[in-house]
Amino acid sequence: MELQRSIYLQTVTIEEALERMFTALDPNDLIGWEEISVHEAAGRVTAEPVRARYSSPTYHSAAMDGVAVKAESTFSAREDRPVILRRNKDYIEINTGNPLPRSMDSVIMVEKINQEDEESITIDQPAYPWQNVRRIGEDIVATELLLPQNHRLSAYDIGALLSGGIWKIRVREKIFIHFIPTGDEVLDFMLQPEPRPGQVIESNSQVLACMVRDWGFGFHRTPPVPDDPTLLDTEVQKALDSPAHIVVIGAGSSAGSKDYTRKIIENKGRVLVHGLKAMPGKPTLLGLAENNKILVGAPGYPVSSVVCFERIIKPLALRLAGIYEREPEFVEARLTRKVPSRLGMEEFLRVSLGLVGDRYVATPLPRGAGMMTSLTRAQGLTRIPADLEGLQQEKTIRVELLRNKKEINQVLVCVGSHDNTLDLLANELMRYSPSIHLASTHVGSMGGITAAGQGSAHMAGVHLFDPEQNDYNFPFLEKYAPDLAFKLINLAIRHQGLIVAPGNPKKILSVADLARDDVLFINRQKGAGTRILLDYHLKKASITPEDIRGYSKEEYTHMGVAVNVLSGTADCGLGIQAAAKALELDFVPLAKERYDLLIPLEHLENKKIYKVIELLKSDEFKNKIMKLGGYETQLTGLEMKPGSGLSGADI
DSSP states (O other), rough: OOOOOOOOOOOOOOOHHHOOOOOOOOHHHHEEEEEEEEEGOTOOOBSSOOOOSBBSSSOOEESEEEEEEEEGGGGTBTTTTEEEEEEETTEEEOOOOOBTTTOOOOEEEEEGGGEEEEEEEEEEOOOOOTTEOOOTSSSSSSSSSSEOOOBBBOHHHHHHHHTTTOOOEEOOOOOOEEEBBBBBBBBOOGGGGOOOTTTTEEEEHHHHHHHHHHTTTTEEEEEBSSOOOHHHHHHHHHHHSSOOOOOESOOSSSSSSOOHHHHHHHEEEEEEEEEESSSSSSTTTEEEETTTTTTEEOOSHHHHHHHHIIIIIHHHHHHTTOOOOOOOOOOEESSSOEEEOOOOOOOOEEEEEEEEETEEEEEEOOOOOOOOHHHHHOEEEEOOOTTTTTTTTTTTTEESSSHHHHTTEEEEEEOOOOOOOOHHHHHHHHTTOOEEHHHHHHOOOHHHHHHTTTTTOOEEEEOOOTTTTTTEEEHHHHHHHTTTTTTEEEEEEEEEEEOOTTOOOOEEEOOGGGGGOOOEEEOTTTTTTHHHHHHHHHHTOOOOOOGGGTTTTTSHHHHHHHHHHHTSSSEEEEHHHHHHHHTOOEEEEEEEEEEEEEEEEGGGGOHHHHHHHHHOOOOOHHHHHHSSSSOTTTTTBBBBTOOOOTTTOOO
């Protein structure tokens, strides 16, 4: 009886082969989730967004060794008129990390004090409130998004999760690869055989096993199966019924008379690729089983099999896991903000990195020693030499990539006003394959217009109201970015108001109450749309900034304002209702406003921007915005035109 030979299907490039598999494959149909302890989760991928349970720090604490004082008791200190402070009355000795005594609001470094005797010290410089103090929520705010779904957990992330009170976490289940060696001539290495002529010791499985474990995945192996189609069919079915996600049949994928792999895959599902335009590696065979598991026919020759492992199996496994392979690499990037530095000290600066147009832009992340989240959010690292006092804005810097370059190219750079819906948008964009990482920098609406005009951002969040034209954003763009070609797409109408403590103990009911002597206010930074809105309402009420205690004290986000109220640092602040709701604070409505995304026309065709607009137009995303509280979505996803205002909504 003449044995029939298998015939190759049309050979394709490695890139075409992977594209066929990616197109046919839906990882969500194959990969489930499991709940594990956070301290064992490094390297795993989140299955859902993770929000903090606790703030970090959970109490006001000393950032330096020294003495805790009431700042106002030091205001008169001068070099020629030092102030005397007495132990346990005017100051309390304190170490780094210790809770700040309730009566104190500042820490003076031990190097700045002069010990007069055991009971008194002198200082010759005044302290200011909250100097050298880590406040509640400085790093992490309870309920804020710590990590989005489909995020691979690093060692830094584990620290941030534990600091935020997360003990258990849902992660995508671990990828498992099952290898079945085949061939009458193949001997099981586990039996330590002595091969005779025509026999080989099976080793390809262990090459793959070592690679798989290095990738962070699980591996199983079946002992070698003879060239018997019935036996091979049985073992393949066992593997498909196991927890494995990828089943690899070693050898048997060529065009020989005993090469049964293609027939087996056809029986279990469908063949997508048989033959690569690659030498070695040509016999590689790819298919999908009826249960959506991946079937791979790997060549038998060792070098050829390694090509299959590295160029085909690894990308498929990583795609299933939702992670990227990192390769050490450097890029040149333009710095978006001036960074001061201490002369004589080399500094390692972590940055958020994104490709805007044809150049990389690097935005410095917070540099505090306790800022665990700066490690989690960084895409790059640059060094500031010891002989420099910092880096100037617009300077081209060399950045070491902390993530795969392909992943960084998927970063969507948003600069401008802060809003809680950006966290929601960030998480939803991570659902796409490949994932889109939203890196947002909060510098206020005016800062967003500047960044968009300078080509430093794909988009900017803006919500600037002009009472003279009774319109949003367009009057400011005409004045401050007259040459910028753009579109404004609405993200949401949001409710702004006064964030106050639960129960509103000071009965703050309107902007007029901000002028009371017993009310301490927390403001937003200059250029923020929220601050511009405040100034508008103050002017209407004939109140000057000088009338308000705390007007000059600034925060950069709505959640930062809310944390100040939660911790008692301020009695109230102007912010969005969603921030108050997130921290279970009370809210006094003041105004509705239009929060738009400013998109330069040069980025409108960018695939990442396309996905953003696609999301904004979906009912599912609009419903999620509404669940945050304090938002309206009748304009969400629509292009705004001059004079649109709020389209009938009350201001």
